[in-house]
Amino acid sequence: MRKFYVFIKSWLEYIKLRSVLLLKIFQVGKEFRKSNVVLYVSNKFLHDYRVRWSGISKVVHRHWPDWYYSISGKENLDYVSEDIYYSLIEPILNDKRMAYAYSDKNMYNKLYAGDIFPKVFFRNMHGCTMDGQYRNVACFDDKLLEGAKVFLKPSIESGSGQNVELFLRRENGEYFNINGARLSREYLDKRYAKNYLIQSSIDQYDFFSRLCSTSVNTIRVQTYRSVKSNKPCVLKAVLRIGKQGAAIDNQNAGGVAAELDQHGKAWEYATDKIGNKVYTLSSGLRVQDIGQVPFFSDIISTAIALAEQMPYCRVLGFDICVDKNGKIVVIEINTQWLGILFFQTGGKSMFGQYTSEVIDYCAEYLRSNRIIY
DSSP: HHHHHHHHHHHHHHHHHHHHHHHHHHHHHHHHHHHSSSOOOOOHHHHHHHHHHHTTSOOOOOOOOOOHHHHHHOOTTTTOOOHHHHIIIIHBBBBBHHHHHHHHHGGGHSSSSSSOOOOOOEEEEETTETTTSBBOOSSGGGGOOOOSSSEEEEEESGGGTTTTEEEEEEETEEEEOOSSEEEOOHHHHTTSSSSSEEEEEOOBHHHTTTTSSSSSEEEEEEEETTTOOEEEEEEEEEEOOOOOSSOOOOOGGGGGGEEEETTSBOOEEEEOOTEEESSSOOTTBBBBOOOOOOOOTHHHHHHHHHHHTTTSSSSSEEEEBBTTTOOEEEEEESSSSSOOOOGGGGSOSSSGGHHHHHHHHHHHHHHHHHOOO
């Protein structure tokens, strides 16, 4: 009886998620049409595309391949539809039970070796208040903080920059956000209650500052642990650039993403959150003039080294920056709801040469009737 109940619950969760994702593409498509001509893939391509993905999903909508085709002008049978990816592929490749712990920012210094994360001054873990070294403290005290700027973040589920706040220190030593709210025990209790951290701001390398001086601009590196070899590899890397005036580089905050080639050089255009092409950044710099990202090989090596430590999650997204001294700093590790839009706007697919093995693996998983939610 319990097995039947779990199955029904999982199935309802799947239907709900798939419906939400289909609604998203309708909304995105509506916005996209305001400034772009929507192109439609050929009937032959659509037939072949549905056959290609039929092992995972019997229902394969045309909206996603049409959208990617409209942006890139290229048809690709390996385009991954977001509704299929988020409702089936990612839950199969990544163990959701472990994903939360792997991505908890308060656990980074416990789980992963190396001095590669921003300095933490204060943290709250399930209601337990601690300093940056995990020593218990009675409550928040701004004397624990250092520097002219600090970031306050949820430690769990802060994807897309949600609820991330920048605080600036005033002459009296107190910290205030852009709305004039003071960083205090009362503010923390009201705003977050628990599961958050306060960490240092990063003074970024000059190359990244010229892209956008107000935000920390990061490289998103997407890795995949092959279901055949069990070795992590890099799928894609994009340069994320904030909107001038914003404190974060996320697309939801007006940022854009430029896909990088294997050498770390940006393409001629970036894209915003709905797929609009952007040729000139808010700083005035043309995307095609960005040049090659410095320390790119070190950034890639850092992502692979971290992915090696996380066998429970085969697909991972690392947000990495470089500080003013050329030191690699990992801002965030993403284990769920990994953005895939900006990896496919150039006509290439997210999984590339690994697409067939991912399809075969997920299809076999589903045939075994195992629960994925």
